[in-house]
Amino acid sequence: MRKSVLLPILFVAACFLAGCGGGGPASAPATVTQTVPAAAPTSDPAASPSTAPVKDVTLPDVEGKNGRIVFEQLTELGLTNFEMASRDEEDKFVVNPANWTAVEIEPGPGETVKSDSTVVVTMTKKG
Known part of the structure; x- marks a missing residue:
């Protein structure tokens, strides 16, 4: 299939899957989260986050x-x-993330959590 035909088909498929096009106002939540896996420590390239010891983090x-x-x-x-x-x-x-600015962290700053706990950083796009 030629590239000029394939791109519009992919665009329409992406819009369909994303819920684009018609149907009135969107009812999506105001905040959408995306999990960003943390990198393993560079001192041991074989180590993965799942094998890292759990510790307290402020x-x-x-x-x-x-x-x-x-x-x-x-x-x-x-x-x-x-x-x-x-x-x-x-x-x-x-x-x-370099194109964004952090506005808050949950749990809040100064709180102590386990290193494997879920932490959410809410961000806003730089203008």
């Missing part, structure tokens, strides 16, 4: 920080299960 204040810096900070703290969520209506998924 969550930092992330408000106003660049998303990439937050991602690196949480990874360095040893968190293995954090999600980056969009607060924005138009940009629903955090694909490249």
Whole structure:
């Protein structure tokens, strides 16, 4: 199949799967979360987050920080299960954290959690 025919077909299929097109106002939630797997520590390339020892981690204040810096900070703290969520209506998924700014972290800053606990960082897209 030629490329010029395949691209429109893929676009229509993507819209259909995403629920695009007609039907009135969207009823999607205001916040959409996306799990971003934390990288394994670089000191042991064979280690994976699932084999890392569970430890207590105090969550930092992330408000106003660049998303990439937050991602690196949480990874360095040893968190293995954090999600980056969009607060924005138009940009629903955090694909490249460097283009986003953190607005809050849940549980809150200063709270102590286990390193394998789920932590959600809500972000907004830079203008």
